[in-house]
Amino acid sequence: MTDGQNTTTTASNVPSIKLYWLNESRADRILFLLEELELPYDIEKVERGPDKLAPPDLKKIHPLGKSPVIKDGDKVVAESGFIIDYLIDKYGKDKNLKPTNSDDLFHYNYFLHYIEGSLMPILVMKYIFLNVQKQAPWIVKPVVNGICNKVDTLYLRPNMKTHLDFLEGELGQRKWLAGEQFSGADIQAGFALEMLMKLLSPHEDSSTNISRYLKAMHERPAYKRAMEKIVMSQRNSTNEKLKTKNSSSPSNPNDEQRYCICQKREDELNDDDNNDFMIECDGCNGWFHGKCVDLADRIADDIEKYFCNECSKQQGPSIFKQRKNQHRRDYSDANADNKPTQSGTQDFINKLKRKIFPSCEPVITRLKGNQVTAEYIAKNGFTKPILVANRDGLDMTLPNRTITLAEINELVGHDRFIDIIDCEKQVTYKMSFDDYIEYFESFERNKIYNVLSLEISNT
Incomplete structure (x- = not known):
């Protein structure tokens, strides 16, 4: 805007916009939009912590400490929907990313708000529950899994299916969410629909309209450029600042590395x-x-x-790395003499073997199977380990005590991947069931792998 005249700011006269990009976040949408608008921009990469949360430093940019957030001159702009509208209104009048006719504009505004107001809360809740299950201590993991699976079965999955059916129907009526023209509403929705399909996969493979919609989105040059930058940024070292200038025109894909x-x-x-x-x-x-x-x-x-x-x-x-110590997870650290012993290491295990432990009775709660319910946990909390001596009434599907790994392998499939924990390094990896059984039955095992994902529930 200049001197009160209603003129549109274009990419040629706009200063570079800064996007604070948090990995595995809605910031992917804004990167996609910046590529669609062909605006000059810088990316400042922000890494999630081990707790999967955004780092506190983001609060220096915006008090809520969330991503996405952008800086446009002296303005700090947050919230996906608002950022999309702000950038399109200010810089994208000639890009046709916001409908002008009343019907399409109605759908545009609806889906811009629906995605964050209705769909994303369910997906975020599902994501949180998955992380709770992954991070639960092994001693309570079966109970945590039982409660989380119950919430998933009774609430999360039915709600996700409702949204899936709704969006499948809407995209059966129009090519894009707001009409026949790709718009900012689709940029808002793409991240959520990808997440929805992955969380329901492989159980929902009949959503032909959504699949067609996402495929068309993936074929957009701006989407490809955005995804390329995301993949490349993930290969950079932690907390490294990535500053990538946008190109005003797509490169020849045959020239790409x-x-x-x-x-x-x-x-x-x-x-x-x-x-x-x-x-x-x-x-x-x-x-x-x-x-x-x-x-x-x-x-x-x-x-x-x-x-x-x-x-x-x-x-x-x-x-291969050479062992330089027996008490640190980084066993190749040659300067670890004065560093404390970490759990999982050989020194830690040796100390445990020499230690005499008191009875566990003062710190556990004994319950019958039918007493372990979501209502009990909500009322009494989960501050002590729960020991269930008799599984009757536990409402968990448990296998016969004589079941073998080979039988489980046949039931779940040879190529099924399971989570294993390297006990010394305390790092989680993926291993195929075939590889796990081969390692388990081998005589030369130089690693101790803890497997927590063999609980039998609805397999």
């Missing part, structure tokens, strides 16, 4: 590729998918120098 022995570009990676870790060769500095070079992440974390197949012909095999 290819990775690994699979020789895929970023836009060719599928969900499995993006969930797989990558490792850099210390010989040629090339990047490789772990699964493409038959390397598990739990093994890769113990490698000091990795050499790919080609480089190993000249450099020799990959070099």
Whole structure:
């Protein structure tokens, strides 16, 4: 705006916008929008902590300490829907990202608010419950899983299914949420619909309209550029600031860098590729998918120098870290003499073996199976471990006591992945059931892996 004249600010005369981008957050939407608007912008990368929460430093930018948040000149703008409307109204009048006819504008405004007001709270609750289950101590994990699964079955999943059916019906009437033209409402919705489909997968594969909708979104050049920057930023070291200037026109995809022995570009990676870790060769500095070079992440974390197949012909095999201490999770730390003993390490285990423990009775609660209910937990809290001597009435599906790992493998599938914890390093990895059984039954086991995901519920 200049001198009261109603003029539209364009990309050519706008200062660079700063996006504070938090990993695994709604900030992905704003990155997508900035690419659609072809605006110059900088990204300041912000990393979640071990608790999966945004770091306190974000409160220095905005009092709520949330992401997404942007700086446009002297203005700090927060909340996804408001940021989308703000940027489109100020810079995107010529991009047709906001409908002008009344019917489409009605749908635009509705879905801009519906996504955050109705759909996202359910998805966030589901996400929280999943993290609660993952982080629960092993001694209470079966009870926590039972309660969380009950809430999921009775409340979360039915509500997610209701939203899925609603959106499937809406997208059966229109190409995009607001009409036949792609709009800011779709940028708002894409992140949520991706999350909804993943949380319900593989149980909901009949949503043809939503699948068609997401596929069309994925084919947009701006979406591909945004996703490329997200993938690349995730490869940078923790808390490193990523400042990437937007290009006003998409690059030739044939000129984009290819990775690994699979020789895929970023836009060719599928969900499995993006969930797989990558490792850099210390010989040629090339990047490789772990699964493409038959390397598990739990093994890769113990490698000091990795050499790919080609480089190993000249450099020799990959070099593993050497043990320098017995009391730290980083067992290769040569300067650990004055550092305290950490749980899970060999020194810690040796001390436990020498220790005489008092009876557990003063610190546990004994209940019958039918007494362990959500109502009991809500009323009495969960401040002590609960010991259930008789499982009758526990309302949990439990296997026969004689069941074997081989039988479970047949029931759940050989390629089913389970969570394992490296007890010494206290790090969680994924391992296929086949690999787990092979390791469990082997004689040479140099690692202790704790498996917490073999509870039998609705398998």
